Amino acid sequence: MSEPDKSLFDLLAQRGVSRRGFLKFCATTASMLGLPPSMSSAVAEALTQAARRPSVIWLSFQECTGCTESLTRAYSPTIESLIFDAISLDYHHTLQAASGDAAEEARAQAMKANYGSYLLLVDGSIPLGEGGAYSTIAGHTNLSMLKEVAEGAAAVVSIGTCAAFGGLPMANPNPTGAVSVKDIVQDKPVMNVPGCPPIPNVIVGVVAHFLTFGALPELDALGRPKVFYGDTIHDRCYRRPFYDRGLFAKTFDDEGARNGWCLYELGCKGPTTYNACATLKWNGGTSFPIQSGHGCLGCSEPKFWDGGGFYTALSTPIQPVTGAAVTAALAGAAVGAAVAFGNQSTKGKAKAAHTKVTIDDLEKA
Amino acid sequence: MSAMDLLLWSRGPGLAIAVSIFAFGVVLRLFEIYSLGRKADLAKPRVNTKACAGATVWRRMLPDMHILRRSPITYVAGYLFHFGLFVVVFLYAPHIKLIESTLGLSWPALPSALVDLVAVLTLISLVVVLVNRITDPVKRLLSGFEDYLTWAVTLLPVLTGYMAYHHLMFPYQTMLALHILSVELLLVIFPFTKLMHAITLFISRWYNGDIAARKGVQS
Amino acid sequence: MSASFERGMAAFREVMDSPIASFFSSCVHCGLCAEACLFYTETGDPKYTPIHKLDPLKRVWQQEYTLLGRLGALVGLSKPVTEKELEQWSELVYDSCTLCGRCSMVCPVGNDIAYMVRKMREGMSAAGVAPEGMIGATQRAVTLGSPMGVKLPALQAQIRAQEAETGLSIPMDVQGADYMVLLSSMEVMNFPEYIGALGKIFRQAGVSWTLSSKAFEATNSGIQIGASDIAAELVQRIVDAAEGLGVKTVISPECGHAFTAIRWEGPNLIGRPYRFEVKHILEVLEELRQAGRLRTQGCDERPLTFHDPCQIARRGGVIEQPRNLLKSVASDFREMEEHGAMNWCCGGGGGVSANDRAEELRLVAFKRKKGQVEALGVDTLVTACANCRIILEEGLEHYNMDVEVVGLTELVAEHLIEDDK
């Protein structure tokens, strides 16, 4: 089990990592954390000083396991995976070998042993409808489990858009009454790592940051780590120059699409989506949606599922306005007719009151 | 309410409400204007006035050269910001996309950097227009709350659009939402303020051209 | 009944029409109309901005004919028009506006401001805030037949003098004549040679014409003061006379607003089209010249220019005719920089000349015309409006300028080829 007296550096050394290897580890970790290369020595220092091997509990609620799938696709099995060697993943019902009562027992033990210091990772949203009956684990509703585990956590990390913002389950009409982790946990630091799923390196990165610096990284207004969610996809997109030049693909198979022009008109949500896809990329840095010719869906933003069609441009209305406008115009005509009637009557009265003006009427009495 | 909520509201219900008030107001105002009626002119006209009245609608786009010399700031800044608004509103790719999605009409866009430059010119000329309004004795006498309100409501969409494009002050989502909301504000007050001139000037010029043309004068 | 604030407000309500509503809706307060108005350009006082002169009318429109204005009035947000304001606005609507219509030509949104001032005067006169001088002129026009108090015997005396001078007989009340000639009192009293000139020209052209003893006065104070009922009464006199004599055409004299009154407003005032045509004397002369029936010889070699009377040129469409006529009898005709439809007013139109209290302001406004004349370096100013002629002469005298003012018809008559008598 855990060896809390050993620093991460010691652990690495134990596994035969050389000093050059450690240097490499620090440089790539700094890069992954979005820190400038000059910060790699700070990372090195923090890691040699740090002596912790925190317990991590991972709860999965209304989710599709995509986030866990993503995590397991983090570069395997080398450097970053060492970070997970450095933590104690005490409960993750998808990944752990134990099941049933044994699994729940492991969770209870980990909570007891590390009360107040463990890290809670959550994926999936929490259903509140029908008393939470839509999703239960070992007879507990997601709500009660989250409340119970969050109480003893040092910090909570919402992994994926469902946990962070409600995601797909919360999308209109939200049949299960789903809410996000932050809606439930309000007395603990909660960090959101949204995305559907989040970039694996980002999941690893934020945990690495917690390990390295002993604290959550700086967060934006939506509780997301700024290092990964500080820029929009659009800002960092290699197709941005085409946007600036006004060159847009009009369909997915036209000349513009083949030339790699901007996908704005095909519904790319890059301008309003904060994430690191354009730089970190996916599948070991191979590509990301825009590079493969598809616009950004905006999956790391709240309500991305309800934000209008994926293939309609960002500047277009998300609900039709023509019908409302026509109705309003008809109402305008009706009220206008009433006003016209009033005007006619005002004018008519003035006309009726008109008595012929003679030269004696030019002066006041 | 998060920035995304605000953005979604502005792109959804907000826009529908604003466009509805705009449509309601414009139709109402046209009823108000036309319902007052106009007596048929019994004096024998010199010429058929229709073509002349139409010509006046276009001719008034151009300044009278003597007046231009007397009041260059009004004309230069006025033309600049109207022209700028036209370019920014109708030749920027995302805006064309909006028009296409609602009306089905589309045309080529200008490069964003060029539109950006025009936006700056528009903002500068709007500031000049305001300073001119405050310092020029005639304009100051004519101006009331409505004039400053409409100035601000005209400036805001350009300013917020520029700020959103350059990621100034607020995150892009917030700024974009504010940009759309500012346009919605413009739509809402449009029919009930002098902004309505964008529509009624065609009616006014027609009447003016018609009245003059009956007498044989191209106005 | 007498004039009252209530009658004035009722008149404002009554004159409101679609063009006015559209004009007020379109105004963006750009102030460019000020630059077109000689009362502003010569004084620099912003209160003379044309659209500002309409402020009370605009508020009546807003408060009574728009939904928003009505709602505003309900909750007490709007400032109602007061009697005191109308008294204040009297100077702006009467003294500092000649209805010249220059502002209507430059307004970028196309507002016909002069049209609105004319309408606003209906309410102003009904409210009893019209200037004393104009009220007096109107009363004389109705009771005596002429704003200057010129009666038939005075005309007859002038006719006899002209007959003696020209050796021609001036026809009066000739049944079935082609043309019935109207005059303005100013011509009768100040420029009777106009009558003689007409006699000579028509004799050469072989035109059958007549004057009417029942209606010789063409000027219409009702138009200027803004009392359509009175204006209609004055027009009706002419219509009755012309239709009584069975003439084909009525000729408006060299007087601007008389032409507007009889040609453009007349049918609308009496509520039906005429059974005769109305032409300005310059239109008739140009027609005769083009038909070869008006033959002239020799040229006036003095450098001269032409002052377009606003109501004849800009508001009347008679622009080319005076130029063609002038070129046929003058060799050194110079155009002012802004002329024709964009001429500058003399400052005395629209009843301002009958408005004693406006005299000082009118002479300040005259500086515009003074500058135009000086820029050309001419010593003769030709015009075609008796009112303009008097105002020009007064102005030139006031500024000690040695420039002669000549009526175009007389100038043409001077150069007629003398046929065998």
Add this chain to the structure above:
Amino acid sequence: MAKLNDIAAIPIHPMALPKAEHAYQAPAILQQLLAMLGRLIEHDEPDSIDLRALPLTEADMQSLRELLGEGEVSGVVTTYGPSQVFETGYSGVWWVTHMNDDEEVIGEFIEVTYCPEILVSPQDDVREAREALRARLLQNQLDY
């Protein structure tokens, strides 16, 4: 659904290879390297650029590699996956690519320095080496 059989007939247009004119960032990076070399010479301050933090196109990377070229030194450091290090055609400008055991790139830097740190033998390692060598000799003495 009958159309499903025609799936082979759907034309596939491979995306054109990135063109040199799509290398938008390369010139800016070269400018940055020039400034960094200046600081190295005048203030002895090494610096580096994290290439993965920049939104570079394939064309950018390609043209950067072509523009910088390859110099006299190249080598591989093998520790937790290989790291390739080579000096570019411009002395003091090094290209460092870190890979994991699966040879996926996990970090890519251009370092402006006299010698990249990963090539330099760590002092502690040298000290340990001396001890190891000394122990080895001692062992040998015992053996003999």
